[in-house]
Amino acid sequence: MIEGELHQLNWMSYANESQSNNTVGLQYMGFLELVLFSTVTSVPCCVFLFINGTMLFTLRSKVVFRETSRYVLLFNLLFADTVQMSLGQLLFILNAFRIRLTYPVCGVFTMLAYFTNVIPPLTLVVMSLERYVAVCYPLRHSTIVTIRNTAVAIMVVLGFSSLNILTQVILLLDFKFENLESLTMKENCVRETMRLGSVSDLYDKVYVYFVFVSAGVAILCSYIGVSIAARSASTDKASARKGRNTLLLHMVQLGLSLSSTIHNPLQLVLSKVLDKKIFVRIQIVLYVCVIIFPSCLSSLIYGIRDQTIRPILINNLCCQWRCALSLSVVPAKAKSSMHITS
Structure with missing residues (x-):
C-alpha cells in the first residue's frame, strides 16, 4: 500500500515537471512579449478556424454533400479537428496568462480533448475502407456504402471514443481528491496534469498506441488492396490512381494526428537541453506546426483537391471575406459622414 502511494507520488512529480515545462519559458517573458506570442498563435488559429468553419458550412449547404458518404x-473529421483546435488554443491562452482552473473544469476540457483526439484516426480508417470498396468493388459500392451504414460507422467511432472517456473517468475516481488542499490547480491545465496515477498514464499510452497502430495497419492494407486492384485489367485505372492518392493522403493525415501526441514529450526533452528563452520561442513554433496546422490540413487537402467542393468552397470564402470587409468599411464611412455633417 505504502509502496503504491510512493509510486503514485513519484509519477505525479514527473507529470508536474512535464506539464510545467510545457509553458515554463513563459515566466521569462514580459507582458508585451507574452501578448505578442499569444497573438502569433491566435492569428493562424483564427484563420484556420475560419477556413474550417467555411468548409463545414460548405459541406452542409448542398444536398449532394449531405447525401454522399x-x-x-x-464533415465528421473536420468537426472533430475544429473542436480540438479551438480547445487547444483556449488552453494555450489560459496557460500562457497563468489562469488557474479547478480540477473539475480542467477535467471536462481534458476529457473533451481525449474524445476529439481519437475521432480523426478512426474516421480516417472508415474513409479508407470507403475508398477501398469504391475501387475494388465498384458495382457493390452503392449498396455497401450507404448513408445509413455511414451513420452506423460514425456512431461506432463516437461510441469507441466515449468508451475511452468512461475508462478515463473510472481511473480518475481512484485518486483521493479529498487530500487536496484546494480544488484550484496549482499548475497548468494540460492532459498530463489529469493523469493522476501510474495506471492512468499506462492506459493512455497503450490506448493511443493501439488506436494509431490499428489505424495505420487498416489504411496500409486498404492501400495495398487498391494497388493490387489497379493492376487488374478490369479496374478503372483513373479511379484506382485517385484512390491510391487519397489513401496516401490519409496516411499523411494519420501521421500528422500522431505528431500531436508527441508534442508534450518533445517539449520536455527540448526544455532540458535548450536555454529557457530559446525554448519558449521554439515552443511557439512547435505549437503552430504540430497542433494548429494539422487540424486545418484536412480542409486544405479536400477543399483544393476535390473538384466538387473546390468551386463552392472558394465562392463561400470569397463571399465571407467580402462581408467582413463591407462590415468594417460601413462604420468607417458612417463616421466620416457624421464628421462632415457636423
Missing part, C-alpha cells in the same frame, strides 16, 4: 465522413 465520403462527404459526411469528411
